[in-house]
Amino acid sequence: MSKQALVQRLICSEAKVDAYLISTGQADAHAFERIAGAMDRLSQANIWIDDTPALPISELRARARRMKAQQGVDLVVVDYLQLMRGGRQDSRVQEVSEISSGLKTIAKELSVPVLALSQLSRESERRENRKPQLSDLRDSGCLTGESLVWLAGESRPVPIRDLVGRGGFEVLALNPETWQLEPRRALRAFHSGIKPVFRLQLRSGRAIRASANHRFLTAEGWRRLDELAPGDHIATPRWLPSGDHATMTDDELALLGHLIGDGCTLPRHTIQYTTKDRELAELVAGLATRVFGAGVRPRINAERSWYQVYLASADRLTHGHRNPVAVWLEGLGVFGLRSYEKRVPDAVFGQTMSGIGVFLRHLWATDGCIHMSASVDRVPGVYYASSSRDLSYGIRSLLLQLNIASHIGRVSQSGRGRDQYHVGISGGDDLLRFIALVGDLRPGADDHIAAIADRLDRTERNPNRDVVPAPTWRTIVQPAMRSAGISGRSLQASLGTAHNGAALYAHGMSRARATQVAAAVRSEELFRLAESDVYWDPIAAIEADGTEDVFDITVDCVHNLIVNDIVVHNSIEQDADVVLFLYRPGMHKEDIDRSVTELLVEKNRNGPTTKIDLHFQANQMVFYEPARE
Numbered sequence: 001m002s003k004q005a006l007v008q009r010l011i012c013s014e015a016k017v018d019a020y021l022i023s024t025g026q027a028d029a030h031a032f033e034r035i036a037g038a039m040d041r042l043s044q045a046n047i048w049i050d051d052t053p054a055l056p057i058s059e060l061r062a063r064a065r066r067m068k069a070q071q072g073v074d075l076v077v078v079d080y081l082q083l084m085r086g087g088r089q090d091s092r093v094q095e096v097s098e099i100s101s102g103l104k105t106i107a108k109e110l111s112v113p114v115l116a117l118s119q120l121s122r123e124s125e126r127r128e129n130r131k132p133q134l135s136d137l138r139d140s141g142c143l144t145g146e147s148l149v150w151l152a153g154e155s156r157p158v159p160i161r162d163l164v165g166r167g168g169f170e171v172l173a174l175n176p177e178t179w180q181l182e183p184r185r186a187l188r189a190f191h192s193g194i195k196p197v198f199r200l201q202l203r204s205g206r207a208i209r210a211s212a213n214h215r216f217l218t219a220e221g222w223r224r225l226d227e228l229a230p231g232d233h234i235a236t237p238r239w240l241p242s243g244d245h246a247t248m249t250d251d252e253l254a255l256l257g258h259l260i261g262d263g264c265t266l267p268r269h270t271i272q273y274t275t276k277d278r279e280l281a282e283l284v285a286g287l288a289t290r291v292f293g294a295g296v297r298p299r300i301n302a303e304r305s306w307y308q309v310y311l312a313s314a315d316r317l318t319h320g321h322r323n324p325v326a327v328w329l330e331g332l333g334v335f336g337l338r339s340y341e342k343r344v345p346d347a348v349f350g351q352t353m354s355g356i357g358v359f360l361r362h363l364w365a366t367d368g369c370i371h372m373s374a375s376v377d378r379v380p381g382v383y384y385a386s387s388s389r390d391l392s393y394g395i396r397s398l399l400l401q402l403n404i405a406s407h408i409g410r411v412s413q414s415g416r417g418r419d420q421y422h423v424g425i426s427g428g429d430d431l432l433r434f435i436a437l438v439g440d441l442r443p444g445a446d447d448h449i450a451a452i453a454d455r456l457d458r459t460e461r462n463p464n465r466d467v468v469p470a471p472t473w474r475t476i477v478q479p480a481m482r483s484a485g486i487s488g489r490s491l492q493a494s495l496g497t498a499h500n501g502a503a504l505y506a507h508g509m510s511r512a513r514a515t516q517v518a519a520a521v522r523s524e525e526l527f528r529l530a531e532s533d534v535y536w537d538p539i540a541a542i543e544a545d546g547t548e549d550v551f552d553i554t555v556d557c558v559h560n561l562i563v564n565d566i567v568v569h570n571s572i573e574q575d576a577d578v579v580l581f582l583y584r585p586g587m588h589k590e591d592i593d594r595s596v597t598e599l600l601v602e603k604n605r606n607g608p609t610t611k612i613d614l615h616f617q618a619n620q621m622v623f624y625e626p627a628r629e
Contacts, residue, residue, distance in 0.1 A: 007042075010042055010047070055083075061102060079117045100116075144550055155349055170184065170186070174562075189552070191551055194547060198211075198544055200542055213225070216234045217568075218233060219468070234539065237565060242402075248348075254361075266338070271326060292328075296323070296324060298312075341388060369384070370439075380431060407424050408424075468509045470506060473505040577606065578606075579603035596615065
């Protein structure tokens, strides 16, 4: 809108004259008197209009500071946010974040309020209730309720829907300057309404369900989900933090691992453990005795080709007295679960690395596999199989707490039962770390472990999965080459490779190669990327996945967090102290007067949220409070 159109609207609202009469010159003498009075009052007001198109935030800041010094400024109005430009053009979400942070800086420097108008997305038009909400802010994405947010202060994942209404807790986030993971304060978690969602599946088996406009971190910056495609790499954490002190004993963790893996712990059923190995049966019986003392009486029964360990209560069970094993498991939240419902208890995530290793070692002895093939290729097979997706995802997170990368594959049983989820480990360094920190208890496992270690010791590593994505050549390496005056031929010579033109830039770099390139082109940014806490995981599939309630979180400073073991962006309204919406229900409902307007205070850091009733006089371009009885 031009400054002339804005001035005309100001005159119209101040004079309370029909806008049509002003624009057509049909105002009568009485109206012209009011117009003259309005113009006189407006001429004495210090209102400055700058209609420079695509004004950069840096230029707005400079002009506002100059105007403050020369004329004095009491209020800055930006109409509207999406028309502004930031200094970074590689990603709109980074640009919007830079703009909103810049506006916040202007408000602090000048000690004046900054009112920024913003477009809303079209999602509100698809809802039956079209009242605007925070999720409707343009460029703000959302996640489904089951999405697991990693809480840094508690070292455990929590569904985002369980965090609604909370604030001040710590989440795990990625510092975009250092590329390192660190705790950051979450300001608030909130329900964002109902939206169509999509399932984003990564090659490693990670998956997340989000709205089309939710942002994920690529080597080229933040990208909306609907801008991504299979094959694109997005950032995921290389590790997750473990607890700094143990809250469970090794015996408790060991027994828990066995009962989750091969135990039956259903209500109105004897608590029992099944195994084909006598040594494991005796081990579980001994663990139960050490954990519960005289409270249980373990009994081992030899069946046809397996052993049953019954963990019966030492006392008679009544309505007031239950099996202590059942009470313990119930307290951990894993009692009464069938095989496909099992999961890792929250308490296990909070243990030290040593404790997590104990739990996984005993869990792996149930449905896990550590095997060295006898074939010519002799490929190590290390995986855990379960019919529970939640348990498999939990195991993957526990392995990340030990800095072990894994992948999850879904294996069909061809109609013979539920599909299985295999948590596999294949990287050489990851296998060695698994052997050192987890291992296997089963008889004969030592031979396979020794064979795997020997094979890895004699095999040269080929990190074809753990790579810095190919776009980094264009976004970081080539600009650094130009700055340093380095040609492509000289770069390849310094790397010890034959000159092959641009073919080098078509593939990703291993972390070791990225370090070499960083040294050759003198790029600190590439150094940080090569030593980062990020594992770049390629997208396997993106597909529509229904419509449901969605949620978001506002994170301080870095504006991202770890969800489902993936780096995701947070809500873009994080910099605003107050968010206001104007809602005119009569525009959508014929039985309501179109002048009725609701001013919705949906966010207020310094006070309550509320609703203020207004009326809109369309022909005069003015809102006013209705007369009070």
